[in-house]
Amino acid sequence: MTSGSALPESAPALVVTTHGGGDVLEVRDQPLPELGSEQVLVRVAAAGVNFIDTYQREGVYPIPTPFVGGNEGAGEIVRVGEDVSCFVVGDRVAWGQGLGSAQTYAAVDTKNLVHVPPGVDLETAAAAMLQGLTAHYLSTSTYGVQQGCVALVHAAAGGVGQLLTQMIKKRGGRVIATAGSTEKLETARARGADELINYAEVDDLAAAVRELTDGQGVDVVYDGVGKDTFEASLASLRPRGLMVLYGAASGQVPPLDLQRLNKLGSLFVTRPSLGAYISTPDELRARATELFEWISSGEVQVSIGGRYPLSDAPTAYADLEGRRTQGKLILIP
Ligand code: NDP
Numbered sequence: 001m002t003s004g005s006a007l008p009e010s011a012p013a014l015v016v017t018t019h020g021g022g023d024v025l026e027v028r029d030q031p032l033p034e035l036g037s038e039q040v041l042v043r044v045a046a047a048g049v050n051f052i053d054t055y056q057r058e059g060v061y062p063i064p065t066p067f068v069g070g071n072e073g074a075g076e077i078v079r080v081g082e083d084v085s086c087f088v089v090g091d092r093v094a095w096g097q098g099l100g101s102a103q104t105y106a107a108v109d110t111k112n113l114v115h116v117p118p119g120v121d122l123e124t125a126a127a128a129m130l131q132g133l134t135a136h137y138l139s140t141s142t143y144g145v146q147q148g149c150v151a152l153v154h155a156a157a158g159g160v161g162q163l164l165t166q167m168i169k170k171r172g173g174r175v176i177a178t179a180g181s182t183e184k185l186e187t188a189r190a191r192g193a194d195e196l197i198n199y200a201e202v203d204d205l206a207a208a209v210r211e212l213t214d215g216q217g218v219d220v221v222y223d224g225v226g227k228d229t230f231e232a233s234l235a236s237l238r239p240r241g242l243m244v245l246y247g248a249a250s251g252q253v254p255p256l257d258l259q260r261l262n263k264l265g266s267l268f269v270t271r272p273s274l275g276a277y278i279s280t281p282d283e284l285r286a287r288a289t290e291l292f293e294w295i296s297s298g299e300v301q302v303s304i305g306g307r308y309p310l311s312d313a314p315t316a317y318a319d320l321e322g323r324r325t326q327g328k329l330i331l332i333p
Helices: 051-058 122-142 159-170 182-190 205-212 230-235 259-263 281-297 310-321
Strands: 010-016 025-031 039-048 073-080 092-095 105-109 150-153 174-179 195-198 218-223 237-245 268-270 304-309 328-332
Touching: 010 310, 025 310, 039 122, 051 310, 073 105, 073 122, 092 122, 122 159, 122 237, 122 281, 122 304, 122 328, 150 159, 159 174, 159 182, 174 182, 174 205, 182 195, 195 205, 205 230, 218 230, 230 237, 304 310, 310 328
Parallel strands: 150 174, 150 218, 174 195, 218 237, 237 268, 304 328
Antiparallel strands: 010 025, 039 073, 039 105, 039 328, 073 092
16 A cells, blocks of 8 residues: 555544435544555545435435445545555546545545546536536437537536536537526526526426427437426427436436337437446546546536535535535535
8 A cells, every 4th residue: 555644543524324314414523444455545625516425315325324425526646555556646536436525535446536637626626527427428428419409408507407508519409408597597598508498487398398499399308307307308309309317306207107108209218327328447537538628628617506615515415405506516625
């Protein structure tokens, strides 16, 4: 094991004490994580706040409690495991998949790590990894957006939503954006959205989408809201359109009768996850390299909507789940 300067024995961490709501979160001192042979220990500069953390906290993705929460972060390597070859102490790194990221020193598998290029600061890197890689695979691989393609993007002022809107526009697509307030719609417009719908105010969301598409419907729907929007999303698609259900901010979608896809015009439905689209270190690094290039060149802007000290992590999650946020939230240990 190679180590830099002397480290403390324990440091503050966000602990999920048992499965449940926000009240099960506790910020307390924890021993520094044990380091596996193919892991590095990172002094975390910023950790990302994501919905997957809330699904894990609630037990939707079951993880035995207590555990340290958070899955995303960026920082500087302070120690490396004995079998680590491509990373050294002092490297600036980021990751979007690493349970236990919301703490001062996190142990991260090297297969999940990327180097942060010099033009990108660590807070931006932490903010970009999970949502940025998600927007990348959604717009390039789940549905390869092309010139003239029409996409419906729900919650377009959110973390994924803002990045996805920019990436669809970059590829020549047209974005119909939804959000729950006028202020959020203005944010979506600033990110390039062509048309805006306040879905908190329209009675028939699919009819509003059809009105904007000469009755045709859209080529693809990107839906991370889930339960509250799923039916309207299906009804907004053109025949043979693709429904991309990538999240469940409003709750899980109930089981779907496949025969309905037939009746609605031979629709396609997919429920993708980031892990399947960065399934090898090569795929992760190819996507991250492109993402960081777009960020460095200013083609894609990462909007940090809130910075919270780690001690305030429960407030950050309450704000995210309470729909009070735009862009990305990060925790600063
Ligand atoms: P956001 O910043 O988009 O926040 C969620 C937004 O969803 C809210 O701000 C709100 O926007 C909207 N929303 C609508 N109804 C609700 C509700 N009942 N409760 C809470 N929010 C609601 O979050 P993220 O960008 O972090 O994530 C968006 C989605 O993407 C999540 O479902 C997440 O799980 C998913 N995701 C999926 C990944 C994958 O690979 N499959 C990877 C990363 C994220 P408004 O007020 O405008 O309605």
